[in-house]
Amino acid sequence: MTDTTTGEELSLPAGAGSGTDRALRRVRILWMFAVLALFVGGVAAVPAWFQAYRFYRFDWVPVWALAVCWTAAVVLLAVPRLGRRRGRGRIALAAALGVAMVPVWSVSMFVASFVAxxxxxxxxxxxxxxxxxxxxxxxxxxxxxxxxxxxxxxxxxxxxxxxxxxxxxxxxxxxxxxxxxxxxxxxxxxxxxxxxxxxxxxxxxxxxxxxxxxx
Missing domain, CATH: 2.20.25 (N-terminal domain of TfIIb)
Known part of the structure; x- marks a missing residue:
């Protein structure tokens, strides 16, 4: 009787958890798009800043926009796991990119001090x-x-x-x-x-x- 009750308690209805899986899949897709958008936005900020003297409506783009966008992307890469498996390779990549951001910030702040x-x-x-x-x-x-x-x-x-x-x-x-x-x-x-x-x-x-x- 005990074994039967335990089996009934552990059994799940068909399709249970599928809604959670779909929600998690949507979060993963949004997460990937956000990381990609931040990296692309950082790259696009560089020519926008250089051409601001000609196209003056871009003059609001700061010289450190690249560093900000890429730093935000690295932070998103390092967020806790979004699934059943821990993305160790993703965490290692985020750590390496985080170290690479140090000279990017240094150069950005150096240039900003001269063009302010x-x-x-x-x-x-x-x-x-x-x-x-x-x-x-x-x-x-x-x-x-x-x-x-x-x-x-x-x-x-x-x-x-x-x-x-x-x-x-x-x-x-x-x-x-x-x-x-x-x-x-x-x-x-x-x-x-x-x-x-x-x-x-x-x-x-x-x-x-x-x-x-x-x-």
Whole structure:
């Protein structure tokens, strides 16, 4: 009687646990996609950061985005087992990648310390057709002296471009659009404006006012 009762208690209905298996399978799939997305996101952040000077809507991407994404992916690889078997090979891989992340973080922080800047928008001038704008900014990079720049920008989507119009120690007295592809800039202390043009298709300015290099 005892043996019969024990057998009945240990027997499980057909299909029991299948719901748990399906849920665990979904978690595994989401986990794999999350790890892959973080690694791909880290790789994509590198060209996005390098091209931010041209496609200004990417300027929110920090230089340490690669390190953050890959570190998060390594942490996900090292989470407790997601199944009946312990992924010892996966844990070893996560440990090796974790060690490899040390120089990645070191380089990221070193570069970030040199490219960090404080900037403030001084003025914005929008073209008559609303397709472009002139943004005057004062800024300071690392240990360089304060400077001013005027940027011609497209007012479009994610891949809107920009180009330098002015790069000097001081900001121009006045900046404006005087035509569809014509820009007028008045230097400080001078009442005579300088005129330059730009190619809207190539997003290039014919003549850039500058006293030192442009990054």
């Amino acid at each position: 800047e404080d900037s403030a928008v001084v003025a914005i001038e929008v073209s008559a057709d609303g397709h472009h704008e002139l943004v005057t900014e004062s800024y300071k990079e690392y240990n360089n002296p304060a400077a001013c720049r005027v940027l011609l920008r497209e007012r479009g989507g994610l891949f809107s471009r920009q180009a330098y119009v002015w790069h000097d120690e001081v900001c121009p007295q006045h900046v404006s659009f005087t035509g569809a592809t014509t820009i007028s800039l008045t230097e400080p202390g001078s009442g005579k404006p300088k005129v330059t043009t730009f190619d809207a298709d190539r997003m290039q300015v014919a003549r850039i006012h500058r006293t030192y290099g442009i990054r």
